[in-house]
Amino acid sequence: MSRVPVPLYTAEQIRNRVAELAISLDGRFPAGATPHFVAVLSGSFMFLADLVRAMPRPVTIDFVRMQSYGSGSTTSGTPRLLHGPSSDLRDRHIVIVEDIVDTGLTLQTLRQNLIAARPRSLDTVTLLDKPARRRTDVPVDLVGFRIPNRFVVGYGLDHNEEHRHLPYLAVIGA
Numbered sequence: 001m002s003r004v005p006v007p008l009y010t011a012e013q014i015r016n017r018v019a020e021l022a023i024s025l026d027g028r029f030p031a032g033a034t035p036h037f038v039a040v041l042s043g044s045f046m047f048l049a050d051l052v053r054a055m056p057r058p059v060t061i062d063f064v065r066m067q068s069y070g071s072g073s074t075t076s077g078t079p080r081l082l083h084g085p086s087s088d089l090r091d092r093h094i095v096i097v098e099d100i101v102d103t104g105l106t107l108q109t110l111r112q113n114l115i116a117a118r119p120r121s122l123d124t125v126t127l128l129d130k131p132a133r134r135r136t137d138v139p140v141d142l143v144g145f146r147i148p149n150r151f152v153v154g155y156g157l158d159h160n161e162e163h164r165h166l167p168y169l170a171v172i173g174a
Ligand code: 5GP
Pocket: 040, 043, 069, 075, 079, 098, 099, 100, 101, 102, 103, 104, 105, 106, 107, 150, 151, 152, 153, 157, 158, 159
């Protein structure tokens, strides 16, 4: 697999799309409501930071950590919630902020955990969606970019902890 990242979406394309997502997301909540964003570590940290700054209303945030892929680029085992959330989700408008939905199994596990906390509503926004690899029909409300089955890095996403810092999205192994 080539380790050289090949650009996929520029920083400007990402910025424009994140602004659109923020407006769409804002429209899902009643006036005066303060949605609570639950971001999945570590890949979504950059997306979360840009998304909250693009939101036209105040939001609160929390983080969860799911079992990761480890050092490879293929999925392994059943996902588990390893850490968080550390806030009370009951009666809140929750927004799961994901970097990428691939098989959908991670999101499905997370949703089950958060639903158990009895939120008022539960939406999911993901920066990237790889529908070709889906193994469950978990609902995804808002998608930044729908992409083919490629391994993506940059803008928070890593491969063996590399490339997270890139301000753009790129493909490796192309
Ligand atoms: P899923 O459970 O939907 O298969 O996997 C979701 C998680 O797998 C993502 O949150 C991410 O950590 C990882 N993942 C899936 N595809 C990619 C990819 O193309 N690039 C990177 N960096 N991570 C990925």
